[in-house]
Amino acid sequence: MLKTNAGRFFEDYRIGDVIAHAVPRTVSGGERALYHALYPARHALYSSDEFARKSGLQASPIDDLAAFHVVFGKSVPDISLNAVANLGYAEGCWLLPVNEGDTLRSVSEVIGLKQNSSGKTGVVYVRTSGLNQRNETVMEFVRWVMVRKRDVDAPAPDTVVPTLKKTLDAADLSIPAGLDFTDYDTTLAGEPHRWGDYDVGETIDHVDGVTIEEAEHMMATRLWQNTAKVHFDATNREDGKRLIYGGHVISMARALSFNGLANAQMIAGLNGGAHANPCFSGDTVRAWSEVLDKADTNAPGVGAIRLRLVAYKAGAAFELKGDDGKYLPGVLLDLDYWALMPK
Template sequence: MTKTNQGNFFEDYRIGQVIRHAVPRTVAEGERALYHALYPARHALYSSDEFAASCGLESSPIDDLAAFHLVFGKTVPDISLNAIANLGYAQGRWLRPVWPGDTLRAQSEVIGLKQNSNGKSGVVWVRTQGLNQVDEPVLEYIRWVMVKKRNPDVDTTEIVIPELRPALDATDLCIPEGLDFTGYDFGLAGERHRLHDYAPGEKIDHVDGITIEESEHMLATRLWQNTAKVHFDATHRTDGQRLIYGGHIISLARSLSFNGLANAQMIVGLNAGAHAHPAFAGDTIRAWSEVLDRSETVAPGVGAIRLRLVATKGDSSNFTLKGADGKYSPDVLLDLDYWALMPV
């Protein structure tokens, strides 16, 4: 009898199945320091207790994407240990801030299944929740993953494809209790641009680039206890390369977006996301954003801006997303549609 975890295969999932993921994790200040060492993260609300207090919060929370990666990492042994690819995200909401000292755990519900035509794999949709030590949900999202089958000769006939909303409405977003941007210090934040300085359709080249190193990627993946084999073991790919964790690309692109979007302080909604092409050590990541929508909120001085964030290993100044055939340009690594909070 084997005692090691071989991970779930496509046949192991059932609609309505709820999976409680192992190993809760207590978040400490060191998490923030290491996150900021891995990425050029400079948004003021996540860098300074004093700045956060001036915006009505008790102190500086843990970066929103650090919380996302932590919860995501909990799900990997059960959802994507045998994944071929993480295909996309939808309907993500950050429900309350995560503070140093909080303990997070995760659970997922299987909401969709579809075997691929080749019979060797299938797509699994899950709705994941991250919860803190008092069982309050701190974030939730849907993702879908292509997972290997254990036995390609056995057909799995159950097909359920969930209906997903194309985007969250601004009224669906959760504003942290007490958040107030009426006294916002634009000088300390790094840029003077407010919500209404951005227009739907506007595109912003974030200019800077970062070359990915194996050491940084491996450190990030271990930090969030992501055990997906393709990120660690080069023998799991025919090209002999370790696949860069998609969350690493998300955080790199978000950090690069500071140059032009320094006041897009908190990510509170994830409308859609796709890892368009794989990334490997040696690639140089650049980013650009497109403004999709904007809205005021009920919180004083707080607006919401909807952005498309595109990570590319090519030229970010030509704003190329897809070709004439409707497929992503070969240089595009990430296409992420999200809502962030910004002073009005």
């Protein structure tokens, strides 16, 4: 009897499938320490219990993206084990902070299918939810991934491409209970720039760069239990290279954005995102941001700021697409998100 699992291929998915993913995970200070070891993450709310308490929280939560990686990693064996690439994101909502001691599990629903013209692959759209030990949804997001077919002759499913919001309204954002930035200490946070200091249309070059190391990338994928073959197995690609996990690039770019956006503390929403080009070991990642929108919130002293975060390995800051409308070859990531910032 065959006991191993080769993972799902494109023809194995059906619209409406609900997949409960294996291996719940209890997070601890270890995740925080390893996250800060892997990325130059310095946002004060995720570094200091005292800073978090003065901001109205019970303690410093796990970094928003660390929680995202845990939830995402649960889904990989069922959704993207046989992926060619993770393509994009939409409708991401961080609903509750994740604290040390919380146990996270993930559930995904298949909401879209589209076979590619080659007949060798197809795109699978899923909505993934992360739940804690109280069965509360702490986050949810939609992603779409290109998955190989097991049998190229398998009939194509009816095409269903879900209608997704291009952006979340500020009213869609969940503000953590008790969050209060009226007594916010910009000196301890690292920069004086508050919500009112940023203008829509402003661009920020984050200046610094980090060269991606093979060992760090592999440690990250193991930490998040992301078992996608393209990240682990160098024989899985014709060029013999392991593809850097897209979330690794997201976290690296977010950490680099501290220089210029140190007070963009909490990620509250993910409007959209694209992994524009592959990233490999040895690439040096740099980042820039553009302020897309601003909104007030009902939380005391808290404003919402919508940001485009771009990571690139070649070219220059503020270069994104060519005359043909396609991403330039040196662009790695184009991410559109909402963050919470002191007013």
